[in-house]
Amino acid sequence: MKYFNKLTISSVFLTLLISIPALLILVNIFAPETENWQHLKDTVLLEYVFNSLYIMVGVAFLTTIIGFSTAYITTMYSFTFSSFYHYALILPFAIPTYIVSYVYAGMFDMTGSITLFILDLMGKENVSEVFFMDIMSIEGAIIVMSLVLYPYVYLICKTYLISESSSIIDASRTMGLNSWQIFTRVIIPISRPAIVAGTILAVMEAVSDFGVVDYYGVSTFVTGIFRTWQGMGSLEDASKLASMLMMFIFILILLERFQRRNKRYRSSGKDFAPISKIKLTGRKNVLANILCFLPVFFGFILPFVQMSYWFILSYEDVIDEDFITLLLQTLGLGVGGSILITILAFIFVYTVRIHKNKLSDTLTQTVKLGYSIPGAVVAVGVLSFFSIIDRTLDIFITGSILAILFGYCVRFLAISINNYESGFLKVPQSYDDACKTMNISEFTKLTKVVIPLIKNSAMASFIVVFIEIIKELPLTMILRPFNFDTLAVYSHELVGQAEVFESSVPAMFIVLLGTISVLLLARKMIKD
């Protein structure tokens, strides 16, 4: 009987609804082997697997190093510009990965501006004489993705480190451990769940990327999915590839759950005190500044400066009345989608918390899978689903805003759920027990206790999802109604025509909206 409560039933219903597109894709894993599939196995499948794994490992490694070290430094130490980095380190999150990849290629590829500048400087005629590294390669793709995706690790680790009571660190200090010992013996082990959670988000994002790998000529599962769909005309085999990718990610999620099992988050409100930061001076001060500045410089400042230059050269040709409409459409979609997702994710996480049944927990993890599916594949699932509804009810939802919002739910609920999960960790179970003893009704507990406590997680979820939505590309492009554009779609269209300069104009607005959101997010975290 424990499953028969309103919350569990509604979350079961929501999960089923949201899982339908993924399930419609997933069933293909059992589809009989076609001639096309045999061909893929014989020729490119191994390369897809290898390259995707390589990207996953590379991005996991780099984002962990960059994200965790900067989170640690800015949480534990105070140095000259530390409050600036608190904000600045999240900024790369505001730029879509594919845009950074165009910018980097524009500067560093074999005919990029910086390469040509060096050529000029050396008085050489041919690039091949001086060329040393090609950014348009799988390693280049890993670097570019990591520069933009490390804030996932940074954000989650930082929130976690801040929320960790200072007592454990103080205790370690009292016991005579030096900073290095505290870092390796205390901080890393206790931060492992946060590191893994952040890294998995970054890896999921990286492995479902299309823009970067397509432009840099790297074959992965995602480029394979497109190639099989568009080129070989086989949506079934493309879906089979997509379902393999999903299995991949599912295993990752299971591993993460497994490594977290038996780990109790020790959080109780009473010993929550701000960490007393150590002040850095001299050489250490400079070193901390350099370590924090590098990711900000390469992940944000450099692409931003290049984009600004392109923007100035081309904004007059791009900004017109239609552009204002498109800006408003993007904003509307972003705000609407984020509110919807933030509410839905709350239902999921809260159900798990108060009913603690395995069913809800499993459902919540299932819903998270959507984040690993490439946007275009989600769109295909959504199309298939709504076309069934359309035909049955004789209405027309496919190609409506509703379909896009639904697609966003499938794809981005994971981010919101992750936010709440870490937020709820800070609300001790004893609160619930206390409410029970005091005979406080569920509703009062919800409105008077729970919501105020996780308000900040909800805000953070809203902001992060908002940024994701305004950056989102393939799903919006495939599902949108007539005469409906977003900044990301428009920017992509211009890049498609190789009008990279012009494409920087809509991209710049994405970055500005994203930057404002990121700054709000950072402020929230400080208040936290």
Added chain:
Amino acid sequence: MLKKLALGTLVLASSVFAASEVNVYSVRHYDTDKKLFKMFEEKTGIKVNVVKAKGGALIKRLKSEGKNSPADILITVDAGNLYKAKSADLLQSIESDYLAKNIPTNLKDKDNTWFALTKRSRVTLYKIGSGTEKMLSTYEDLADPKFKGKIVVRSSSNIYNQSLLAAMIEHHGEAKALEWAKGVVANMARDPKGNDRAQVKAVANGIGAVAIANTYYVGKMVNNKDASQRDAIAKMKVFFPTFKNGGTHVNVSGAGVTKYSPNKANAIKFIEFLASTDAQELFAKANYEYPVLAGVKSSDLVSSWGTFKEDTISVDRLGENNAKAVKIFDKAGWK
């Protein structure tokens, strides 16, 4: 509730627009098209509604929408997608005296489900003064070992390359096409990456000697704000290769009326307009494409690259051979 709301919106929308609109699913993202759509609206009072996305996505969407689809017209940038749409039974045969008379036979579907609107040719470019032109002749010849380390070309996921190989299959059969693709891969100066313009820039800057690209990119590079593109193209010249037993490879942009088009009459009017002299002139001038209508001249810039003998295989064969081409690319290791 949802149903009522959706129905209400639909009724409202259809009562406002139904009589005077045409709904277009288009793969083309060019500014020229925007201008053309406005021209059509001004001329006829028929409102043009547009959804733009990749070819495969639009075809999937048409399929999913079925009878409920609001789309009237599908416009794509290559024959392959039009062929796919036709084979999936998403287009209908239309009768138009104007189109029947004015669009050449090899540039339309034999059942009149789609018609080409513009042509682009896939050519080679070399650096002026490099002497490479003396080596260039046919597409087949690009697989010759004399080009070892000299060829730069984009990835085989790109539809333009797929169509080129599809034409090769049509001319010589699959086995020879595979041999050719392997030969070209062996001759590549670097792994395929970037778009057509990136290939031209690479050769201009000393990587490889022969770039494979579509003609209209040349026009776009000549008139570009980006100095590095203008500088690069200024160093380059177009060479029109031919097939040994044919002409220079051309592909098309084309349009067809969807099977369940709710505004069929408007749709036909719209395609006729796009094939009219005015529209064809704009296509030719603004986007550096070749017009399909006899009597309409290419732009001066396009003409300055020279004339060429066009390959005459029917473009719908490119669509039919597309999937085979992708597989051959995979086998040849053309990334």
